[in-house]
Amino acid sequence: MLERTLKGSKAYWRVLIGLLVIMGAGLLCYLYQFHEGLKITGMSRDISWGLYIAQFTYLVGIAAGGVMVVLPYYIHDYKAFGRITILGEFLAIGAVIMCLLFIFVDIGNPVRILNVIMYPTPRSILFWDMIVLNGYLFLNIFVGWNVLAAERKGVPYRKWVKVLAYISIPWAFSIHTVTAFLYAGIPGRHLWLTAIMAARFLASAFAAGPALLLLLCLIVRKFTKFDPGNEQLRTLGGIIAYAMILNCFFLLLEIFTAFYSGIPEHQHSLVYLFSGLEGHGKLVPWMWTSVLFSGIALILLIVPATRRKIDTLAVGCVAVIIGTWIDKGVGLVIAGFIPNPLDHVVEYSPTFPEIVICLAIWATGFFVITLLYKIAISVKEEVGA
Amino acid sequence: MAVDRRKFLKLVGCSALFGLGAKTAIDIFAPGELEASMKESLPNGKKKWAMVIDMDKCLQKQAEGKCTACITACNHEHNIPDFGNIKEEIKWIWQDTYEHVFPTQPNRFLDEDIEGKPFLVLCNHCENPPCCRVCPTKSTWQREDGIVMIDPHRCIGCRFCMAACPFGSRSFNWGDPRKAPKELNPDYPTNMDYPRRNKGVVEKCTFCEERLAQGKLPACVEACAEIKVHALHFGDLNDPDSEIRQLLRERYAIRRKAELGTEPKVYYLI
Numbered sequence: 106m107l108e109r110t111l112k113g114s115k116a117y118w119r120v121l122i123g124l125l126v127i128m129g130a131g132l133l134c135y136l137y138q139f140h141e142g143l144k145i146t147g148m149s150r151d152i153s154w155g156l157y158i159a160q161f162t163y164l165v166g167i168a169a170g171g172v173m174v175v176l177p178y179y180i181h182d183y184k185a186f187g188r189i190t191i192l193g194e195f196l197a198i199g200a201v202i203m204c205l206l207f208i209f210v211d212i213g214n215p216v217r218i219l220n221v222i223m224y225p226t227p228r229s230i231l232f233w234d235m236i237v238l239n240g241y242l243f244l245n246i247f248v249g250w251n252v253l254a255a256e257r258k259g260v261p262y263r264k265w266v267k268v269l270a271y272i273s274i275p276w277a278f279s280i281h282t283v284t285a286f287l288y289a290g291i292p293g294r295h296l297w298l299t300a301i302m303a304a305r306f307l308a309s310a311f312a313a314g315p316a317l318l319l320l321l322c323l324i325v326r327k328f329t330k331f332d333p334g335n336e337q338l339r340t341l342g343g344i345i346a347y348a349m350i351l352n353c354f355f356l357l358l359e360i361f362t363a364f365y366s367g368i369p370e371h372q373h374s375l376v377y378l379f380s381g382l383e384g385h386g387k388l389v390p391w392m393w394t395s396v397l398f399s400g401i402a403l404i405l406l407i408v409p410a411t412r413r414k415i416d417t418l419a420v421g422c423v424a425v426i427i428g429t430w431i432d433k434g435v436g437l438v439i440a441g442f443i444p445n446p447l448d449h450v451v452e453y454s455p456t457f458p459e460i461v462i463c464l465a466i467w468a469t470g471f472f473v474i475t476l477l478y479k480i481a482i483s484v485k486e487e488v489g490a
Numbered sequence: 491m492a493v494d495r496r497k498f499l500k501l502v503g504c505s506a507l508f509g510l511g512a513k514t515a516i517d518i519f520a521p522g523e524l525e526a527s528m529k530e531s532l533p534n535g536k537k538k539w540a541m542v543i544d545m546d547k548c549l550q551k552q553a554e555g556k557c558t559a560c561i562t563a564c565n566h567e568h569n570i571p572d573f574g575n576i577k578e579e580i581k582w583i584w585q586d587t588y589e590h591v592f593p594t595q596p597n598r599f600l601d602e603d604i605e606g607k608p609f610l611v612l613c614n615h616c617e618n619p620p621c622c623r624v625c626p627t628k629s630t631w632q633r634e635d636g637i638v639m640i641d642p643h644r645c646i647g648c649r650f651c652m653a654a655c656p657f658g659s660r661s662f663n664w665g666d667p668r669k670a671p672k673e674l675n676p677d678y679p680t681n682m683d684y685p686r687r688n689k690g691v692v693e694k695c696t697f698c699e700e701r702l703a704q705g706k707l708p709a710c711v712e713a714c715a716e717i718k719v720h721a722l723h724f725g726d727l728n729d730p731d732s733e734i735r736q737l738l739r740e741r742y743a744i745r746r747k748a749e750l751g752t753e754p755k756v757y758y759l760i
Contacts, residue, residue: 142689143647144664149577153652153662213647213662213690220627220646231626231650292620292750293656370594446658447586447611448593451576 106254109483110476116328117479124472131465134458135210143213146459151451152442154211156435156463161207163313163434164200164470165284166306168241170314171197172277173344179270185340189322189333191256191481194249196318197277199474201242206466230286237280244273249477257484281306288441296374296441299362305355306433311348313429315341316422323419325478331485335415342418346406349425353399356432374440377450385450388440391431399428538636538727539615539697540755541711542734542743548721549607560610560722561585563713567698569679569686571670580661582695583612583710594747604760610722612710613638613659613695614746614754621651621660630692636727636755637697647690656750660694663687697724727755 138145148155174193177183212218226232248270255262285306288297319341322333363371376382378392405411405421412418444450455463551557564570564583571580585608589596592609615638622631622638629645632638652660666689670678679686684700687693698708706712707724714722725734734757737743743757 142663142665144578144689146664148664150579150581150652150661151576151658153649208648211648213649213692214645217627217644217646220629220644224627224644226626226628229624229626229650231624231648235626287650291624291654291656292752293747294653369596442653446656447590449590 106250106257106480106484109480113479117475120475121472124468124475127468128465128472131462131468134461134465137458138210138462139215143211145456147453147455149451149453151445151449152439152453154438154442155453156455156459157207157211159434159438160463160466161204161211162284162306162438163430164203164207165238165281166310166429166433167314167317168197168200168204168238169277169281169307169310170312170316171200171245171318172274173311173315173348174318174341175270175277176274177340179267179274183340185334185336189318189337191249191253192322192325192333192478193318194245194252195477195481196314196321196474197245198242198249198477199470200314201238201245201280202473203466203470204238205242206469207463210462210466230283230290234280234283234287237276237283241273241276241280244269244276248273249481253481253484256488259488278307281310288438293446294441295370296437299359301355301358305352305359308348308351308355309429309433312345312352312425313433315345315348316425319345319422320419320426321474321478323415325482329482329486331482338415338418339413342406342412342421345422345425346412349399349402349406349429352429353403373444377443378436378440382444383450385443385452387452387454388436392436395428395431395436397428398424399432402428536634536728538617538755539702540636540725540727540734540757541612541697541708542723542725542737542757542759543610544721544723544737544741544759545604545609546721546759547719548610549603551717551719551721552608557717557719558585559713559717559719560710563709564695566680567701567709568684569667569681571667571678572674573665573670574674578664580663580667580693582661582693583610585609586611592744592746594749595744609758611657611659611746612756613697614657614752614756615695615697617753617755618751620654620656620752624650624654626650633699637699637702638694639696639699640691640693642685642687642691642693645691647692649692651692656747656752657754660692662692663689665689 146155146157171193174186174190178186178190209215209218221232221235248266251266252262252270255266282303285303288294289299289302291297319338322338322341326332360375363375373382377385378388380386381389402421402424405417405424410417411421439453443452548557561583565572568582570582573579587606588600588604588609589606591611615636617636619630619632619638625631626648627644627646629642630638630640630651647662649662652662667687668679672678698706698710701708707715708722711722711724714720723734723737725732727735729735737759738757741759743759745754745757748754
């Protein structure tokens with residue numbers, strides 16, 4: 106089936122070449138970083154994780170979000186999603202690849218990365234994150250590929266594929282739970298030290314992942330002969346609506362506990378995010394943008410008329426992605442370090458090469474997704490689904 | 491028995507899997523046993539090293555004028571480069587004001603003798619260290635004598651330990667320490683006996699384990715004694731007759747963020 110990536114329209118090639126150009130620019134920046142060290146980034150002794158780890162965290166959510174089409178199809182026998190499970194699985198593959206790349210570029214000594222396998226350390230959550238992420242990648246490759254191959258040949262897929270598909274469902278929950286545990290288990294970082302972290306991560310994942318999937322479905326509908334179907338899109342819209350409500354609810358729970366209890370350490374990071382601390386407030390405009398877009402998303406998703414209309418639903422999905430990306434892909438990770446353990450406010454802004462490397466990894470993910478979607482859709486067009 | 495290419499590859503593959511699996515199994519069911527059985531018993535295995543900082547004496551000295559004897563001695567001993575900016579800063583032992591060293595004990599009506607006064611900070615060598623818990627490669631670990639160590643040759647530079655440390659005691663080599671500006675570091679490296687690090691690894695105070703092995707005190711403690719201030723005391727917590735245990739019996743001591751349960755082993759006498 107791989108050969109299907111080699112034939113395509115002019116627009117298809119333009120997209121691929123555009124992505125390759127960004128990837129090339131990122132590679133150059135990465136070589137510079139590899140040579141000079143992470144000092145070329147905006148990270149410091151106080152903000153020791155930056156945009157790379159924040160993007161990683163966000164994309165684990167996108168990857169886990171794919172399960173929101175797989176679960177109804179396999180567990181609830183919701184047949185309509187059978188048309189788009191492959192798109193969810195292939196989106197997850199692209200997202201996990203981005204996650205692994207973001208970890209890789211964040212490592213100070215990338216040539217030693219195999220030490221994680223050579224000295225396996227089960228007490229470290231990072232060790233488990235490596236296992237669940239790689240496992241999820243392979244599960245999605247196996248299941249997606251085999252289901253698609255069976256569809257092409259017009260035969261039912263094998264039993265073991267279904268077993269793997271069932272395994273992949275709790276596995277998707279595990280990737281984001283383990284990623285939340287990276288943060289939720291460390292003392293002294295009060296923004297992260299919260300039992301609701303994993304639940305919050307899953308809620309935002311199940312909003313953002315399906316929202317991106319829905320937008321990709323609309324792109325597929327516009328540019329190919331394959332139609333993911335209106336019923337499918339509307340069901341996705343309902344899932345996104347519930348997940349986004351939960352996501353915002355969980356954030357409000359955090360705010361309640363921090364401010365009603367009145368414990369200063371629990372408030373500092375939140376105050377920094379939403380109104381600035383000791384005269385520092387670089388993230389304040391970002392966070393209020395996030396609030397604004399989350400609000401727009403909630404309105405468009407909750408009001409039945411706007412949720413059922415595909416155009417407004419699409420706008421709602423864009424708003425979900427912007428709102429959750431700022432919240433999780435910028436604010437959560439960076440503000441966890443503010444104030445620092447000695448109660449100083451030190452701020453962070455990414456550097457130009459750091460941003461280019463981030464963009465290049467996103468481009469790599471979308472390059473992979475474009476190729477995989479090309480394969481899936483040309484098969485679907487061929488069998489006339 | 492003839493071994494063809496196919497059989498050979500199978501054999502190699504299976505042995506590799508078995509080898510990796512056995513190591514993992516030991517790590518899960520008997521963590522640390524393998525490493526423990528491989529390393530020779532330390533001469534001071536039964537000890538628990540700790541530091542007691544007599545802030546009365548330290549602040550008395552500071553009142554006469556800025557004193558950084560201990561910090562200078564440490565920087566010299568361990569080739570700590572100066573980059574001239576806080577972004578790339580590497581610190582093993584440094585000073586901050588009382589309010590920042592003990593941020594969880596706010597008090598608007600503070601004793602004038604300590605309000606805004608410089609306190610020493612360094613790695614606490616916690617008895618229950620979160621940094622060691624999170625390290626994915628065991629590059630940072632706790633020795634039997636309680637010292638929290640870092641292996642700069644194994645560290646992959648993920649900086650999980652820096653996020654996990656509630657005391658901000660860890661520094662990262664954001665760039666190559668050997669490229670530190672010459673004008674700020676005219677005699678760098680300052681100590682050829684101590685290993686210089688490469689970029690991309692974490693480092694911090696080690697209680698001068700290299701000096702302890704030679705029967706010497708940590709460089710900071712020695713430097714403080716040399717200028718006859720004697721504010722820094724170092725010794726064995728497990729020995730009830732040690733100097734530090736006596737000090738802790740007689741004087742009121744506090745520790746940084748003790749409520750987090752990491753059991754810091756640096757005590758401040760107030």
